[in-house]
Amino acid sequence: MSEMQLWIAAIEVGCFFALLGLAFLLVWQGTGDFNFAIGPLAMIGALCASWLVVENGYAVWPAVFLGVALVLALSAVVELGVVRPIAARTTHHLPAVIAIAAVLFAIMQGAGVFFGRTSLPGQPLLTIDPLTVAGATLLPSTLLLVVATVVAFVAVLLWARFARSGRLLRAVGNNADAARVLGLPVSRVRLMAFLLAGALAALAGLLYAPKGGIGFDRGLTWTMMGFLVVVVGGTGSLWAPLVAGLLLGSLEIFLPYYFSASTPDYVMLALALVFFAFRPEGLFMKRVRA
Amino acid sequence: MTVVADRTTPDAAVVAPPAARRVSNSLRSLGVAVIGVAVMVAWASQSGFKKDLLLLTGTYALIALGMYVPFVLVGRLSLAYGAYAAIGAYAVALVARETDWPLLTAWVLGALVSAVVGIVLGAATARLSTWYLASATILFSIAFQSWLNDSRDISGGAVGLGGIRSFEVFGWTLTRDQSIYAAAVLVVVVGFLLDRLRLSPWGVTARAIREAPLVVESSGVRVPWMVLIALGLGAGVASLGGSLFTSSVGSITPETFTTQIVFLALFMPLLGGVGTPWGAALGAAIVVQLTLNASSLSNSGTLILALGVILMLLVSPNGLLTLGDRIRKLAHSVTKRGPTDG
Numbered sequence A: 001m002s003e004m005q006l007w008i009a010a011i012e013v014g015c016f017f018a019l020l021g022l023a024f025l026l027v028w029q030g031t032g033d034f035n036f037a038i039g040p041l042a043m044i045g046a047l048c049a050s051w052l053v054v055e056n057g058y059a060v061w062p063a064v065f066l067g068v069a070l071v072l073a074l075s076a077v078v079e080l081g082v083v084r085p086i087a088a089r090t091t092h093h094l095p096a097v098i099a100i101a102a103v104l105f106a107i108m109q110g111a112g113v114f115f116g117r118t119s120l121p122g123q124p125l126l127t128i129d130p131l132t133v134a135g136a137t138l139l140p141s142t143l144l145l146v147v148a149t150v151v152a153f154v155a156v157l158l159w160a161r162f163a164r165s166g167r168l169l170r171a172v173g174n175n176a177d178a179a180r181v182l183g184l185p186v187s188r189v190r191l192m193a194f195l196l197a198g199a200l201a202a203l204a205g206l207l208y209a210p211k212g213g214i215g216f217d218r219g220l221t222w223t224m225m226g227f228l229v230v231v232v233g234g235t236g237s238l239w240a241p242l243v244a245g246l247l248l249g250s251l252e253i254f255l256p257y258y259f260s261a262s263t264p265d266y267v268m269l270a271l272a273l274v275f276f277a278f279r280p281e282g283l284f285m286k287r288v289r290a
Numbered sequence B: 001m002t003v004v005a006d007r008t009t010p011d012a013a014v015v016a017p018p019a020a021r022r023v024s025n026s027l028r029s030l031g032v033a034v035i036g037v038a039v040m041v042a043w044a045s046q047s048g049f050k051k052d053l054l055l056l057t058g059t060y061a062l063i064a065l066g067m068y069v070p071f072v073l074v075g076r077l078s079l080a081y082g083a084y085a086a087i088g089a090y091a092v093a094l095v096a097r098e099t100d101w102p103l104l105t106a107w108v109l110g111a112l113v114s115a116v117v118g119i120v121l122g123a124a125t126a127r128l129s130t131w132y133l134a135s136a137t138i139l140f141s142i143a144f145q146s147w148l149n150d151s152r153d154i155s156g157g158a159v160g161l162g163g164i165r166s167f168e169v170f171g172w173t174l175t176r177d178q179s180i181y182a183a184a185v186l187v188v189v190v191g192f193l194l195d196r197l198r199l200s201p202w203g204v205t206a207r208a209i210r211e212a213p214l215v216v217e218s219s220g221v222r223v224p225w226m227v228l229i230a231l232g233l234g235a236g237v238a239s240l241g242g243s244l245f246t247s248s249v250g251s252i253t254p255e256t257f258t259t260q261i262v263f264l265a266l267f268m269p270l271l272g273g274v275g276t277p278w279g280a281a282l283g284a285a286i287v288v289q290l291t292l293n294a295s296s297l298s299n300s301g302t303l304i305l306a307l308g309v310i311l312m313l314l315v316s317p318n319g320l321l322t323l324g325d326r327i328r329k330l331a332h333s334v335t336k337r338g339p340t341d342g
Helices: A003-031 A038-056 A060-089 A094-115 A140-162 A164-174 A176-181 A186-212 A216-233 A240-258 A263-278 B002-015 B019-044 B048-074 B081-098 B103-124 B130-150 B176-199 B201-211 B213-218 B223-249 B259-272 B277-293 B301-315 B320-341
Strands: A131-133 A136-138
Touching (some): A003 A136, A003 A164, A003 A216, A003 A240, A038 A060, A038 A216, A060 A094, A060 A186, A060 B301, A094 A216, A094 B259, A140 A164, A164 A176, A164 A186, A176 A186, A216 A240, A216 A263, A216 B130, A263 B103, B019 B176, B019 B277, B048 B081, B048 B176, B048 B201, B048 B259, B048 B277, B081 B259, B103 B130, B130 B259, B176 B201, B176 B277, B201 B223, B213 B223, B259 B277, B259 B301
16 A cells, blocks of 8 residues: 555544544533534444445435434434433433433444444445545545535534624533523523534544444444544644544554554553643643633 | 541541441341342352353442442542453463462452552543543553453463363362352452442542532542542452453453443443442343343343433432332322321
């Protein structure tokens, strides 16, 4: 494999991680919580679409539409049906933590039960011939993932800065009580954060699935990667997940090539411990003058 | 540990119930637990498969009891319990194969190594929110499992280690039935000690940290130290679970204790109830029955479990045993009110 081919793979994986990280960051900015169901949500959208196409003979686009709809519905259920009622009933944070873990588990196992436990191929959304860039092959699925990532980041950034709802998201995330006192629609904004994160997760899962297929057991590692992207990047800027995602994507691709298949596992642990111990705020943070 | 306990005595005197009632409370729980364990041992006595399930229940119960200390008492979410159990399990396997030491030393060694790992991971995330500890520990589990698969010379790689000599204490080799009794006694002893710990001044301080760490810190308790001790203690107890598994089954692979077990262990205290450590043990029994014994459910057993946990959190955020308490209180108030109403 040429150096160029490795870089293409690194950018592809990096963009996928970046999208997951952005989904995490949006929920964090809007609610102050980490929605650990992001990974399984990304998984179930892609798995549902592939299952509809492979097992039930659907055309690709209706299947993709249904997959995204399922993810959005589940995101709404997570916030309205699980997180909100439990947080309202107890002042403890442990029940909410366990609830999110249970949701993570339930989505993965539910996907295994309903869509089967065998891996399915991801569905190609762009059917053009592979391009050749500097002697390396650029698959249409890779191109689509990279373009979609850039578009998604620009769109979310513009939305957060200029749209009324985007500014509301940051206001509620900064201080939910103050926002409530000001009469801002806190519950609606929370729901919006969960839905938007769900949409980004669905996008990430659907576009990444053609690379290695999609199975019900992917969700947990994807959740870990998305969270690690937020930890490395920090919560200060919406661009941070893109930088951190590309960084982690490069590690994920280059380390196995030059060392062994499990080197990324060791390096991720070391990286996480170093960041936690010395720079828990991440690479990018907001500096506020006092 | 004693230093911390001494310093917190004035607090504890205010919060904790009188010593006599504490003792009778934990003795009563102990009685119920002994009866429960005896029923399970009797249930398993007729079939080899059920005996395997029972030993697995003991393993899970120890993992859940280990998790109870930092998670339920102090409120810190560590997810490396699969790895801690694996450390205990591999300690037994390695000592059995490489040395002729008594296997009991392996149990102690495994617990010590696990405790050190738990403390190091806790120290790296000491001043951060619980999510950071959760991700550091789960990354450790993943890396540790990869390492077990990789290092064929030490851990036997993906095949694991087998043919481990059976457990013996002071030259007396345990039969299968005896090892089941020993496992039952071990779980009961650990559960009882943790219940005493919960009610001790140390336990009261730990629970206060869960509720209001800043208040406890400002009254002179070194909260980070307390948290690290809890993490180390929990890791050591979970490691005993792994040692129990290897000692009774005689083999171990990297696939035995995966991240999946950690999530199951996360649900166990809640399923049983967070009021006492016995809830964690009860939860372990429920989990084993649901995921392994109910053969018709085996495909969707974990799904039912996860949905059950969510449902229970919605109904009773603090677990089954507290639900029982609430029903009893309700019944009590109804019977009390009865005469005045009618």
